[in-house]
Amino acid sequence: MKIKQIIIAGALLVSVTTFAQKDEFKALKKIYNKDVIKGEDLAEYKSLSDKVQPLAVEEGDKVYANFYRCMIPVLEYNAIDKTMAPMQIQMALMKFVSPKSITELAIGLNATLDYEKKTGKKIQTDDINETIASFKPELINYAVRLGNEKKFKESAEVLYSIYQLDKKDQENLYYAANYAVNAHDYDNAIVYYKELKALNYTGEGTIYYAKNKATGAEENFNTKSIRDNMIQLGTHISARDEKIPSKKGEIIRNIALILVDQGKTEEAKSALQEARKENPEDSGLIVSEANIYLSQNDTASYKRLISEAIDKSPNDEILVFNLGVTCGNANQFEDAEKYYRKAIELKPDFTNAYINLADLVLKPDAKIVEELNKLSTSPKDLKRYEVLKIERQKLFSKAMPLLEKAHQLDLKDDVIKSNLKSVYNFLEMTDKVKALKEEN
Template sequence: MKSKYVVLASALFISVASFAQKDEIKAAEKAIKKGNSQEAATILQGAESLIANASDDEKAQFFFVKGNIYLDLANKKIDTDKNLAAAAAAYLNLVDAEKASGKSKYTSDAAKSIIEIKYKLINSAIADSKIEKNSDSAKKLYDAYLLDKKDTLNLYYAASTYVNAKEYDQALKIYQELKEMNYSGKGINYLAVNKITDAEDLFTTAAERDKVVKMGTHEKPTTEVIPSKRGEIFKNMALILVDAGKTEEAKKAIEEARAANPEDTSLILTQANLYLQTKDFDTYKKLINEVLAKNPNDADLVFNLGVLSANAKDVVNAEKYYARALEINPKYVNAYINMAALKLEAEGPIIAKMNKLGNSDKDMKSYAVLKTERQNIFKSVIPYLEKAMEVDSKNEDVANTLLNVYSALEMTAQKKALEAKNEVVYYF
């Protein structure tokens, strides 16, 4: 008999607790309607400990109210980051509760708030990234992905930002997620210049873009192909694994990726880079030749081979690949820039030698020879920098470098003309 009374008492306790919980939720709702979100949060905390035993319907209501409270606090700029994260977590719990119950009373109402939080998180992540708060930025991007898992670009950016934060374990975990979903990121952007703002607007389809061009609100339609990001994903995975002493795991991951995506040449480049890192030069050369055999006239591919060669301090082949990329595409601005940068690297050792010289006649003669060598380097990069400026006249880095070169060679007329044209400040 005693056990029956205990069961009955327990059932009564749960029932009373449920009533108390409902009362607190209602009280919290009233407080938020009056604009007292802080008070509402305090009231709702009283129901927090009881929510585990609540029904799915009650959980859904609780999390919906909780999400509304913390979103309102975030919008009032009260502990914005903390409350935005709390609101996001509450809405996700709401969605899970309604999935479990098979009902959808609050999910549709919460959908707008979820999208609002998503974009607030993204904007806040961008702001954090600009001031190098990369860890905070990465977490927000990941939270934004959790709110809208169809938008996988946020997951990709979260991984990259964790790399910038040097939180390699977190980055590797997300790269693993991207690998498992066979994420590519490949796509097409349809762009046109807005005549009012003079900025490029992005459109979902070519038809949508072409429509506004015909209407006359936009001009200069362009189509931008977004290349596959698999190569970068697996390159970063490989670098993290190699850094952790897991070279064989890195090789296996890339082999699996290549097996799943045999036509993705970016993965071959990644594999080549891995063997370069591990000083297996024979396999590296074999893979490079495999890339060239697949598509010898792909300017991007050839350019990337130049980058790999430059990273390997193979200047001869780096120059060869950059020159070949320019043969294929004479407007390949990055090939001009990298070619100039490659040649300018030879300046460093010359300056080091010059700084070691004294004032003797012999040293002065050596100085004159080294000065001529340095000037010849500057002269050799002028054609590439000038071509880069022709292709991309707004590139400040190229303009500043060219101004430095003109100044070093005392090409006053060219320097003044470039300054007048670009209104740039140079540093030398």
């Protein structure tokens, strides 16, 4: 008898919970369906949304409980006074919208769409599609604002969520990848780029321009027909079209470079070879591949690729300079000097090339000083001291004109000044030291 009572009591408890759950859902739906949402409505809606979460047991209940909760920012946006200035609307929007809430919105809406597609009951599908269409422009403006504030990671997160809401608009995925790179969030960036590659996204298209007669400013239009219609109406003149080139090569290139940065050498090699097929004239990709071989001590492959890069861009002073840096870091000092001098030949006012070349010239000085510090006052060591002193003088004399040229090109660089002063002091050029001090 007691067992039956327990079972009945349990059944009553479930029944009460179910009724309570249904009442909460009904109240939520009632507020959600209002044409005008007021402050007190929002407060009650949020409270009901919190109460529904732990009560939802069935799959459908869980989906819709999450749907009503993730829609809170949308209801808050709809409650904003739209007669305010656009900037005020944006400021109001930022009080309750965040990258996290937008991510949750995308997850919640997509889960609801998937569930209704599976069950064949389109309860919220049409409303969700309308919400995405109307709310999306504000979300894009928000993402742009975050980007302008240098909040690149947050901007990437928002743009990726917008893409999740509308996967036909792949451009948002492309910009999400770019912002992720700016944020040095390479783990997410490569995921986005790989998805773009899988989609075969190219970004190719045409921008349609015409000049506004009233303002004199050139404006762009989404379609040719809209632009041509404005010209026929007489509000615009001077139509022109601008082709948007394919971004496919750039995407593959960025995938390869991120893999290099992540140290995934074998995968990076394959990606770089693919990127080079898409970008045959990009000598930077050849250098990136060469650097992988250099890190693996494969000098032969490294030199072969470097030669290929120089053949493709013999007059690119930045490439030549970077090759000098790479060789210097690999202790290939003769090659480094050759590339720095070539960079100066191509660009006589290349300040950094003079600085790096001077540093290269002075590099042996560290070993000389180390040896000097070990010498004693014995006759033999004193004789060695004089030899080393002459060697140092030769080094400093060779570096001096390079540092002087760098200083001439950049009079405000304190590091150049300090190094030049040290050279003058060692060579006992007191007049030049005094002149350098007087520049301050």
